[in-house]
Amino acid sequence: MSKDSLHKQEFLKKIYKSYATLYISITNRCNIKCRHCSDIEMDLPDAKQADVIEWIKQIANSKSIKRVSFLGGEPFLCFNELINYIKFANSLGLLTTIVTNGYWAQTEEKVDSILRELAGLDSMIVSSDKYHLEFVDKKIVDNLINGCIKNNIDASINITAANKNEGEEIKSLYMNSYSKSVFINISPMFFYGAAKNLEIEKFNYFYQPQLLKDYCEIRSHTIDCEGKIYACCAAVLGNLTNFLYLGDLAVESYETIIERRDKSLLFHFYDNYGPSGLAKIISESPFKDNFCEMSFSHGCELCRWVLNNKNMSNYVLQELEKIEN
Numbered sequence: 001m002s003k004d005s006l007h008k009q010e011f012l013k014k015i016y017k018s019y020a021t022l023y024i025s026i027t028n029r030c031n032i033k034c035r036h037c038s039d040i041e042m043d044l045p046d047a048k049q050a051d052v053i054e055w056i057k058q059i060a061n062s063k064s065i066k067r068v069s070f071l072g073g074e075p076f077l078c079f080n081e082l083i084n085y086i087k088f089a090n091s092l093g094l095l096t097t098i099v100t101n102g103y104w105a106q107t108e109e110k111v112d113s114i115l116r117e118l119a120g121l122d123s124m125i126v127s128s129d130k131y132h133l134e135f136v137d138k139k140i141v142d143n144l145i146n147g148c149i150k151n152n153i154d155a156s157i158n159i160t161a162a163n164k165n166e167g168e169e170i171k172s173l174y175m176n177s178y179s180k181s182v183f184i185n186i187s188p189m190f191f192y193g194a195a196k197n198l199e200i201e202k203f204n205y206f207y208q209p210q211l212l213k214d215y216c217e218i219r220s221h222t223i224d225c226e227g228k229i230y231a232c233c234a235a236v237l238g239n240l241t242n243f244l245y246l247g248d249l250a251v252e253s254y255e256t257i258i259e260r261r262d263k264s265l266l267f268h269f270y271d272n273y274g275p276s277g278l279a280k281i282i283s284e285s286p287f288k289d290n291f292c293e294m295s296f297s298h299g300c301e302l303c304r305w306v307l308n309n310k311n312m313s314n315y316v317l318q319e320l321e322k323i324e325n
Contacts, residue, residue, distance in 0.1 A: 058254035060092035071099035090120035111147030123154035163201035188298035202295035275299030
């Protein structure tokens with residue numbers, strides 16, 4: 001592994017092992033239909049503005065959250081509300097991020113105008129890859145990125161790829177434009193939603209455990225449009241046993257939910273050992289024979305496979321209790 005790759009891994013590890021960001025999904029609507037979309041099976045109404053304001057207020061009172069990120073669907077479909085959310089979050093001292101496909105950046109003038117209305121925004125993440133580029137041209141993404149740079153807003157590009165070569169190909173497309181001025185991240189594709197129809201590179205972690213990390217985004221929680229909190233974005237996409245479901249803000253406060261989360265053996269384990277630790281437990285369990293035959297697109301899919309299975313998830317909890325005692 002190169003020095004740059006090691007540096008990136010350590011950087012991401014520091015972020016993921018802290019409560020760096022809380023994601024709020026303000027809409028599941030999107031103006032494009034990407035062939036790899038994981039949200040295609042989700043159908044929720046837009047978040048109510050009064051609810052989101054209340055969630056932001058509770059988040060700001062937390063000692064662990066410093067940044068709130070708004071996403072969808074496509075959050076710019078709720079632009080007027082988005083303006084209010086950014087303004088309110090900033091007034092409470094929170095850093096703010098928006099995750100977008102960038103469709104609205106048709107001209108540099110349009111970008112400047114929109115960013116002025118989003119005064120106080122700290123960073124923008126643009127989802128752009130082989131599949132987004134079928135709908136949103138690179139020139140539009142260039143407008144957005146250049147506008148962010150001009151207005152001193154941190155910009156990054158997130159590439160979701162079905163395999164390593166696909167990801168590197170798109171990354172090189174943007175590296176030629178921005179060099180090192182913009183953070184470019186390649187994310188493995190979820191085998192979920194529309195992506196089930198694509199050929200996705202998979203790995204057998206039983207025989208290649210070194211590919212799994214001892215950290216993940218288990219501390220970067222996600223609030224869906226209805227106020228339900230999940231441990232991570234992957235949990236939102238499939239949580240049959242509720243092991244990665246944290247609570248409902250319509251019923252409990254954010255503080256109460258997080259206090260309960262932090263007392264959980266499962267989350268304490270994940271905070272320290274990540275998917276690598278989970279794989280070790282399963283590789284030494286009665287489910288070993290099934291595990292050794294399975295391949296996964298990445299650690300999140302492994303986690304979902306284990307924890308969405310009642311027998312396996314209960315086994316994991318029993319093992320964690322043994323370790324604790």
